[in-house]
Amino acid sequence: MQQHVGSYYAASRNLHTEYPALHGSVETDVCVIGAGYTGLSTALFLLEHGFSVTVLEAARVGFGASGRNGGQIVNSYSRDIDAIERQLPPKQAQLLGEMAFEGGRIIRERIARYDIQCDLKDGGVFAALTGKQLGHLEAQKKLWERYGHTQLHLLDKAGIGEVVGTDRYLGGLLDMSGGHIHPLNLALGEAAAVASLGGKLYEQSAATRIDRGANPVVHTANGQVKARFVVVAGNAYLGGLVPELAAKSMPCGTQVLTTEPLSEDMARSLLPQDYCVEDCNYLLDYFRLSADRRLIYGGGVVYGARDPADIEAIIRPKMLQTFPQLKDVKIDFTWTGNFLLTLSRLPQVGRLGDNIYYSQGCSGHGVTYTHLAGKVLAEALRGQAERFDAFAGLPHYPFPGGQLLRVPFTALGATYYQLRDRLGI
Known part of the structure; x- marks a missing residue:
């Protein structure tokens, strides 16, 4: 069993429910893979609009970046709006610019509505x-x-x-x-809110395979979830579950x-x-x-x-x-x-086929963006895709050198920028 890492956050977390592992077969409108901020935010927005939602977590709620980060509410994206304006048509850039400050508002609304104790x-x-x-x-x-x-x-x-x-x-x-905020307590509070609205959460239930098609099925070691839609929200902890998402x-x-x-x-x-x-x-x-x-x-x-x-x-x-x-x-x-x-330091958002949605790649700027992403994904599943499409239209490229050389090439580039920081140029 995977437990939270030995962080200050884990040592000071609020008392919370331990959710069971999935055994057997369940049916749901939406299966969300990952109980970090992206997955929990998506689940909350969907539940508030009447969807049935099942969340699968490979370890514990907030196990990944959502429960380990610096705990800072920082607006905009890892690349700021001016970079987006230079790359995109004006209407798309305007939409993304308008959304750049929404995530922090969502966090505060969640804390207030669900009385989440996370030291805001x-x-x-x-x-x-x-x-x-x-x-x-x-x-x-x-x-x-x-x-x-x-x-x-x-x-x-x-x-x-x-x-x-x-x-x-x-x-x-x-x-x-x-x-x-205390990031792990925020995630735990959001998970409790999901459960309070009738959402089903399963910990220690890693998704091992997705059967794609008109009615996708997500498999775990001891169970499966039959759904109308799947939301992939594993980010850096997704592993090789969806190969298309690892390439870029x-x-x-x-x-x-x-x-x-x-x-x-x-x-x-x-x-x-x-x-x-x-x-x-x-x-x-x-x-x-x-x-x-x-x-x-x-x-x-x-x-x-x-x-x-x-x-x-x-x-x-x-x-x-x-x-x-x-x-x-x-x-x-x-x-x-x-x-x-x-590579662009902008998030990757999109759809695989007609019913598998994803958001990933916050590039170190995820506390606010992930909460916005949940709202945007939920809008798309409800048929309101304008803001989803603004993110989905961002250009993305593979890292130079492919899977084998992406680490040394990226580290070399970072060394260059680090030298510029030191020299003040």
């Missing part, structure tokens, strides 16, 4: 290390405001010094519609550590307003405080999703570069989690 805090900061990055943030503010997103405040050197207790940054951009994406790992609980004075000195922070580097660092005043600090990317032997050795130096005052602080938890990278 408002406010997120993009921190600039160079003048060039600060210029990008100024342009980003204008771009987002053009789409009606106005909860933004530029920070100069003095301003960012008031919200982050480090002298590393030249300035930043504060987004008050950003924020942070690559699992990657990111590492996180959590300190011991800090004194109130120390915690306030690091992040006085309790905002979350991510820097503007290509391989970025991200950090925030937990509800019990631990610093959660993440960063780095391992292409191909290998688990590093010593996560603390990778992340602790990054943390101390930002907060040298933590040099004597003990690290209580370290873990890694996988996300799914696409």
Whole structure:
């Protein structure tokens, strides 16, 4: 049996129902594969519109990226709207731009409607290390405001010094519609909401095969689900279940550590307003405080999703570069989690045949997007496909070198961008 990894989130999760494994045959309108944010969001929207839904999870609810991520509510996509505008026709770009700020609203609505206890805090900061990055943030503010997103405040050197207790940054951009949550408790709360609406959830029930056709059947080791529609929401943890979805994406790992609980004075000195922070580097660092005043600090990317032997050795130096005052602080938890990278760094959304839908490839920017994806997928299954089609029309390409060479080629490209970050060019 697969249990949650030994993360801070697993150690501090709320009490919750353990869902049974699937045995035997069940019938449903929609079978959702994956009980992370994409799958749970899809299931909730469908249940709210009268569909019967069965969710299959290979391990535990929130086992993958949804229960391991940095817990930051960050708007837009891994590639911002300006990149989308350069690639796409105006109407499609406009639709995608309008949706870029919807995921965070969905999260807050879910928390309020279903009384999910997940330590929601408002406010997120993009921190600039160079003048060039600060210029990008100024342009980003204008771009987002053009789409009606106005909860933004530029920070100069003095301003960012008031919200982050480090002298590393030249300035930043504060987004008050950003924020942070306990990600695993959000997933567990959404799963409880699914169950409360009559949805069926099965853990330890990996999908092993999909029989395609007019009435698809999803098989597990000990059962099967007969459905009108299938939604594939496994992302980096899907494996080889749907070969077409593996060709243009690559699992990657990111590492996180959590300190011991800090004194109130120390915690306030690091992040006085309790905002979350991510820097503007290509391989970025991200950090925030937990509800019990631990610093959660993440960063780095391992292409191909290998688990590093010593996560603390990778992340602790990054943390101390930002907060040298933590040099004597003990690290209580370290873990890694996988996300799914696409070459374009934009999500892949589509349909296989008439009745198998999918969304994947958030490229490290998934907390808000996955909640939007659930709404968009549910709309498509209800016959309202305009927003689904806007995502499905995004161009996607295979990684250079194919399956064999995609990891070294991508790592080489990342090294180039990392060097540019260091040189400030």
